[in-house]
Amino acid sequence: MSWRVGRWHRLRESEIGYSLRRSPLTVFAAMVTLAFAVAAIAAPLLAPHNPYDLASLSLVDALTPPRWDAKGKSEYLLGTDDQGRDVLSTIIYGARLSLAVGATSVLLAASLGVTLGLVSGYVGGRADAVMMRIADVQMSFPAILIALLIDGVLRGVLPLQTSDDLAIVVIILAIGLSTWPQYARTVRASTMVERAKDYVKAAQLIGRHSAAILAHHVLPNVMGPVLVIATIQLAVAIILEATLSFLGVGIPPTTPSLGTMLRIGNNFMFSGQWWIIAFPGVALAMLVLSVNLLGDWLRDVLNPKLR
Amino acid sequence: MTTQSILAVEGLRVEFLTRRGPLVAVDDVSLQVQAGEVLGVVGESGAGKSVMGAAIIGLLEPPGRITGGCVRLEGRRIDDLPNGEMRKIRGKSIGAVFQDPLTSLNPLYTVGRQLVETIRTHTDMTAGQARGRAVQLLGQVGIPEPMARFNAYPHEFSGGMRQRVVIAIALCVKPRLVIADEPTTALDVSIQAQITALLKRLCREQGSAVLLITHDMGVIAETADRVAVMYAGRVVEVGSVFEVAKNPRHPYTQGLMASIPRVGRKVQRLIQIPGAMPRIGNVPEGCAFHPRCPQVLERCRKDRPVVTRSGGIETTCWLYADSEPHG
Amino acid sequence: MIAFVLSRLLQSAVVMVAVAVIAFFLFRYVGDPVLAMTGQETSREDQERLRTQLGLNDPLVVQVFRFLGRGVSGDFGISYRQRRPVTEMLVERLPATLELSVVSALFALAVGIPMGVYSALRRDTWLSRVFQVVSLIGISLPPFLVGILLIFVFAVLLGWLPSSGRGEVVSLGWWTTGFLTLSGLQALLLPALTLGLYQMTLLMRLVRSEMLEVLRTDYVKFARARGLTDRTVHFGHALRNTLVPVITVTALQLGSVIAFAVITETVFQWPGMGYQFIQAVASVDVPVMAAYLVMVGFIFVTINLSADLLYYGVDPRLRLERTVIGGQADRGA
Numbered sequence: 001m002s003w004r005v006g007r008w009h010r011l012r013e014s015e016i017g018y019s020l021r022r023s024p025l026t027v028f029a030a031m032v033t034l035a036f037a038v039a040a041i042a043a044p045l046l047a048p049h050n051p052y053d054l055a056s057l058s059l060v061d062a063l064t065p066p067r068w069d070a071k072g073k074s075e076y077l078l079g080t081d082d083q084g085r086d087v088l089s090t091i092i093y094g095a096r097l098s099l100a101v102g103a104t105s106v107l108l109a110a111s112l113g114v115t116l117g118l119v120s121g122y123v124g125g126r127a128d129a130v131m132m133r134i135a136d137v138q139m140s141f142p143a144i145l146i147a148l149l150i151d152g153v154l155r156g157v158l159p160l161q162t163s164d165d166l167a168i169v170v171i172i173l174a175i176g177l178s179t180w181p182q183y184a185r186t187v188r189a190s191t192m193v194e195r196a197k198d199y200v201k202a203a204q205l206i207g208r209h210s211a212a213i214l215a216h217h218v219l220p221n222v223m224g225p226v227l228v229i230a231t232i233q234l235a236v237a238i239i240l241e242a243t244l245s246f247l248g249v250g251i252p253p254t255t256p257s258l259g260t261m262l263r264i265g266n267n268f269m270f271s272g273q274w275w276i277i278a279f280p281g282v283a284l285a286m287l288v289l290s291v292n293l294l295g296d297w298l299r300d301v302l303n304p305k306l307r
Numbered sequence: 308m309t310t311q312s313i314l315a316v317e318g319l320r321v322e323f324l325t326r327r328g329p330l331v332a333v334d335d336v337s338l339q340v341q342a343g344e345v346l347g348v349v350g351e352s353g354a355g356k357s358v359m360g361a362a363i364i365g366l367l368e369p370p371g372r373i374t375g376g377c378v379r380l381e382g383r384r385i386d387d388l389p390n391g392e393m394r395k396i397r398g399k400s401i402g403a404v405f406q407d408p409l410t411s412l413n414p415l416y417t418v419g420r421q422l423v424e425t426i427r428t429h430t431d432m433t434a435g436q437a438r439g440r441a442v443q444l445l446g447q448v449g450i451p452e453p454m455a456r457f458n459a460y461p462h463e464f465s466g467g468m469r470q471r472v473v474i475a476i477a478l479c480v481k482p483r484l485v486i487a488d489e490p491t492t493a494l495d496v497s498i499q500a501q502i503t504a505l506l507k508r509l510c511r512e513q514g515s516a517v518l519l520i521t522h523d524m525g526v527i528a529e530t531a532d533r534v535a536v537m538y539a540g541r542v543v544e545v546g547s548v549f550e551v552a553k554n555p556r557h558p559y560t561q562g563l564m565a566s567i568p569r570v571g572r573k574v575q576r577l578i579q580i581p582g583a584m585p586r587i588g589n590v591p592e593g594c595a596f597h598p599r600c601p602q603v604l605e606r607c608r609k610d611r612p613v614v615t616r617s618g619g620i621e622t623t624c625w626l627y628a629d630s631e632p633h634g
Numbered sequence: 635m636i637a638f639v640l641s642r643l644l645q646s647a648v649v650m651v652a653v654a655v656i657a658f659f660l661f662r663y664v665g666d667p668v669l670a671m672t673g674q675e676t677s678r679e680d681q682e683r684l685r686t687q688l689g690l691n692d693p694l695v696v697q698v699f700r701f702l703g704r705g706v707s708g709d710f711g712i713s714y715r716q717r718r719p720v721t722e723m724l725v726e727r728l729p730a731t732l733e734l735s736v737v738s739a740l741f742a743l744a745v746g747i748p749m750g751v752y753s754a755l756r757r758d759t760w761l762s763r764v765f766q767v768v769s770l771i772g773i774s775l776p777p778f779l780v781g782i783l784l785i786f787v788f789a790v791l792l793g794w795l796p797s798s799g800r801g802e803v804v805s806l807g808w809w810t811t812g813f814l815t816l817s818g819l820q821a822l823l824l825p826a827l828t829l830g831l832y833q834m835t836l837l838m839r840l841v842r843s844e845m846l847e848v849l850r851t852d853y854v855k856f857a858r859a860r861g862l863t864d865r866t867v868h869f870g871h872a873l874r875n876t877l878v879p880v881i882t883v884t885a886l887q888l889g890s891v892i893a894f895a896v897i898t899e900t901v902f903q904w905p906g907m908g909y910q911f912i913q914a915v916a917s918v919d920v921p922v923m924a925a926y927l928v929m930v931g932f933i934f935v936t937i938n939l940s941a942d943l944l945y946y947g948v949d950p951r952l953r954l955e956r957t958v959i960g961g962q963a964d965r966g967a
Contacts, residue, residue, distance in 0.1 A: 137652075140934060142893035142894070144893055145930065148896070148912075151915065152918065152923055155915070262778070278786075281779060288776065289770070289775070397861035402860075403860075405855070405856060405859075410853060411855075413875065414853075425861070428861060428862050
């Protein structure tokens with residue numbers, strides 16, 4: 001019993017715990033993000049309906065207002081959209097989709113960026129110069145443009161009747177490929193620092209393969225900043241996905257994400273069915289705000305300079 | 308009846324308020340500097356010398372605060388002045404020279420411009436008059452072709468030349484007190500002597516008092532008239548440089564002097580004082596030096612020593628407490 | 635100085651060519667140009683004939699150069715969907731995007747910089763905290779969400795401002811401007827605000843953090859030690875030094891404005907190049923996509939180049955021709 005209390009106490013009193021307690025806003029943000037994450041994972045259990053099951057939708061119930069409205073129906077708490085989807089359930093499933101797409105893109109971008117950064121920093125020379133030039137040029141263009149371009153190209157290249165699963169792959173690729181340079185740059189810098197250190201030289205002397213050296217020795221040491229970047233990039237990825245979906249080139253309306261919902265709702269703003277856009281809008285705003293707050297806080301805590 | 312000191316620090320106490328409680332950086336420090344005199348303040352990094360300098364000139368960064376004692380400039384109390392009043396004193400009555408001349412000067416402005424703006428802030432000179440004075444000053448500190456160099460940028464000067472410019476700026480309106488915090492540490496050894504000589508000469512000519520803060524005993528020996536030795540935020544010994552160097556009383560000062568290798572004398576190993584100076588917040592009870600002192604007494608562990616004066620040196624040590632206690 | 639400018643020009647040229655080549659491959663290999671132009675009914679032989687006519691069977695190198703050559707002279711081919719020259723379409727929409735971008739950038743500068751300076755100098759006032767919160771919201775919310783929100787409040791609920799289109803425009807030669815009519819200005823307000831908000835927050839945060847850094851430097855400490863007035867220290871020294879990196883970043887930001895214009899234009903159905911690009915992506919109208927890519931690339935490269943030159947002009951440390959005074963050449967120190 002006592003050692004458990006001890007550990008909790010140590011966590012609270014540590015730098016991280018102290019910093020977290022100091023800022024109630026961050027605690028709130030953490031709670032919100034946690035709530036979304038839980039809702040996302042447990043979506044089938046929490047949501048009253050399944051909006052992705054096309055067979056379960058009934059057009060008769062389309063465009064129902066929220067429950068508290070005179071014309072509302074009790075089983076649709078926040079109303080329905082033009083296809084009869086329950087807005088609340090769509091928010092939950094949509095958030096899940098947004099988080100899943102965001103996380104996967106971050107993983108893709110991180111894997112690509114970290115690998116390229118490791119190689120670039122370790123090998124140096126011509127290859128390094130070229131890779132970093134490409135990274136620089138790509139970084140000077142906003143991610144949204146690159147993502148749009150990749151999205152457009154992939155759509156053009158794939159057969160005309162792309163299934164919706166492919167649409168999700170397309171968007172993950174688009175976001176992932178447009179955000180890898182951040183990781184590459186940072187990892188490359190750290191790799192170059194590590195490469196000069198003695199333990200690397202020692203490993204080389206023993207005759208270990210470069211790949212093994214990179215994987216076992218260098219990689220663990222450069223991962224710190226990568227985690228910080230990844231958190232911030234998660235918010236970026238979520239926004240990118242939402243934006244692409246809103247613009248019509250992201251996740252299609254058959255399995256809508258929060259962004260797609262906003263696109264759908266946009267058409268109904270002036271005709272009075274405000275709930276289709278309002279609730280998903282608020283949900284997206286809260287999700288993004290909390291992830292951003294957490295990312296900010298994480299960056300401050302891990303950056304010794306700003307103390 | 309002694310003439311009034313230019314600078315009189317009495318029982319100064321500076322604390323840093325952190326979430327772990329207040330940490331004492333300067334602990335009951337008293338010293339005086341007379342006109343035309345150079346008082347060296349020597350001690351290791353972390354002994355509190357720079358903090359004291361910052362406190363005197365009123366540039367303590369929060370969470371640092373003066374929590375005790377006072378600072379008098381020509382008799383007038385300056386540590387409790389509002390910021391507006393203090394600003395007028397800075398530059399005009401107190402000049403400052405810091406360690407790194409490259410970062411002391413704004414890289415985007417010419418040196419002439421930075422000189423002139425200081426002159427015009429404290430005097431009523433016109434732009435032309437100020438410019439003339441600036442060129443004159445540049446010449447006085449030994450910058451060749453001062454008229455041409457007036458329009459040069461800081462990065463176009465070498466380190467020694469930059470520090471001369473900084474000195475010119477610090478002395479441009481003839482301050483009564485000059486605080487120099489490690490003025491030569493960032494410079495080449497060959498240049499150091501020239502800079503310290505320049506500083507000393509100019510201040511003597513103007514009759515200013517100089518508070519020279521450094522960790523380098525060599526600089527003190529060359530330049531200072533008197534020296535105050537600081538340890539863990541406290542002054543342990545004050546006296547003329549000659550006396551203190553020849554006949555140090557306090558065991559810490561003795562250790563300091565012994566650890567300086569002398570030219571011509573061969574040694575097997577460099578002498579060190581075993582242990583390390585306590586960090587801020589970790590100062591032991593009683594005398595701060597007692598854990599490392601080779602002549603420690605029982606008393607040293609419990610009571611803070613008082614100041615005793617003998618032969619022109621003030622020593623804060625129990626070993627000398629029985630001779631003539633300080634009033 | 636000359637060497638610097640030349641090398642930067644060369645770099646820019648290389649990037650431009652690279653972008654153009656990518657655009658070419660996009661153009662040529664994404665989808666089939668012939669199929670897109672003719673549809674399914676045309677016979678195989680006719681398709682082949684068209685292919686040769688269009689020069690699609692020529693050696694690759696020849697095609698690349700032809701593309702580049704046409705690009706330089708402003709010919710980007712025919713849009714698949716609208717059957718009009720792409721260049722004509724782009725030029726038609728250019729004024730709308732430019733006016734929107736410039737107005738929003740000016741707004742961001744005029745509001746963002748003072749906000750940043752204020753929150754750096756007066757860190758603990760409530761207004762400063764308000765700015766912090768606003769900046770957090772501005773940087774977190776996706777631009778399209780902000781746009782929707784503004785439309786909802788000002789167009790749907792209050793009905794004060796239009797929610798789409800450009801209002802009445804006046805033609806001046808080949809340029810069309812919305813500045814000269816009331817409806818044009820009204821229509822400009824919400825989109826400019828949306829586009830400008832993100833930039834403004836970025837700018838504010840940048841100015842604030844740069845200024846805080848600068849306020850901690852030795853030369854600011856020395857300036858205070860010299861007794862310079864707070865005004866001189868804060869504005870003459872701190873702000874001046876803060877603005878140097880801020881200028882370059884702002885210039886670079888201008889490029890991003892073009893990108894975010896894509897989103898804002900779509901939300902407000904603003905008839906600019908960005909909206910056109912989205913429509914092209916959705917309908918896989920490759921010539922338009924390729925042309926947009928080349929043009930955006932050109933704008934970015936130009937902006938980056940100008941920013942570099944600007945930085946060079948502002949920071950004297952970069953002009954390293956003068957010899958160091960007091961070095962080896964001079965006697966003593």
